[in-house]
Amino acid sequence: MPAEADWPGRPGAFITVEGGDGAGKSTLARSLGACLSESGHTVRLTFEPGGTELGRRLRSLVLDPELAMGDWDETWLFLAARASHVQDVLKPALAAGELVLSDRYSDSTLAYQGYGRGLDIERLRRLNSEATQGLTPDLTLLLDAPAEIGLERTRARSAQADRIGDADLAFHQRVNAGFQKLATDSSDRIVVIDASRDASHVLMDALQIVNDWLDARVSAS
Ligand code: TYD
Numbered sequence: 001m002p003a004e005a006d007w008p009g010r011p012g013a014f015i016t017v018e019g020g021d022g023a024g025k026s027t028l029a030r031s032l033g034a035c036l037s038e039s040g041h042t043v044r045l046t047f048e049p050g051g052t053e054l055g056r057r058l059r060s061l062v063l064d065p066e067l068a069m070g071d072w073d074e075t076w077l078f079l080a081a082r083a084s085h086v087q088d089v090l091k092p093a094l095a096a097g098e099l100v101l102s103d104r105y106s107d108s109t110l111a112y113q114g115y116g117r118g119l120d121i122e123r124l125r126r127l128n129s130e131a132t133q134g135l136t137p138d139l140t141l142l143l144d145a146p147a148e149i150g151l152e153r154t155r156a157r158s159a160q161a162d163r164i165g166d167a168d169l170a171f172h173q174r175v176n177a178g179f180q181k182l183a184t185d186s187s188d189r190i191v192v193i194d195a196s197r198d199a200s201h202v203l204m205d206a207l208q209i210v211n212d213w214l215d216a217r218v219s220a221s
Pocket of ligand 1: 020021022023025026048049063078104105106108109110112113164165
């Protein structure tokens with residue numbers, strides 16, 4: 001369902017940052033948010049799973065390496081976190097005209113639970129649509145780096161075990177290939193950025209893409 005169906009004339013802009021573990025999304029979202037704020041935008045920086053108190057609690061459950069759960073259990077937890085994020089954070093921020101920048105959103109469920117775990121993609125699309133009330137990002141920056149590089153980065157930065165991050169290399173490779181497939185299928189919305197380079201180059205590309213998109217939006221209105 002296109003965003004416009006449920007969100008007629010919403011004034012804000014909704015941009016998501018996606019990618020595999022260790023692709024550098026959180027670093028990019030923070031620096032991009034700061035640059036856009038400096039140039040006068042009212043930026044709302046948020047993330048999934050999290051972004052609300054319920055989301056934060058669900059996040060600690062879903063990532064807990066001590067907690068065994070099935071692939072669908074995992075999916076429902078991400079969807080519940082997303083539903084509260086949409087209702088309590090995204091919807092009010094967009095209605096207020098803010099530029100919302102979310103570190104992960106519904107493409108992560110398609111890539112991790114769909115392509116990574118092997119769950120049915122069309123069913124996941126329908127469930128995403130329910131959980132998000134049809135809210136689709138206007139623009140998605142997909143940070144692409146080989147899974148080996150991503151995992152090296154996450155292991156160097158944290159020794160903390162994580163039920164999904166600690167899955168084997170083949171899982172993370174399927175996730176990355178899944179993201180690529182999503183980018184090909186939604187090339188009007190998803191822009192791929194080479195994230196194997198250092199953070200300053202990734203930020204420069206991202207800023208250019210977002211500014212071009214914002215300019216095009218103004219010219220079209
Ligand atoms: P996080 O520590 O936020 O990792 P990252 O910094 O890479 O985003 O943990 C979130 C993990 O949850 C990450 O491995 C991706 C995974 N995830 C899913 O599997 N499905 C989802 O729908 C979302 C939002 C995240």
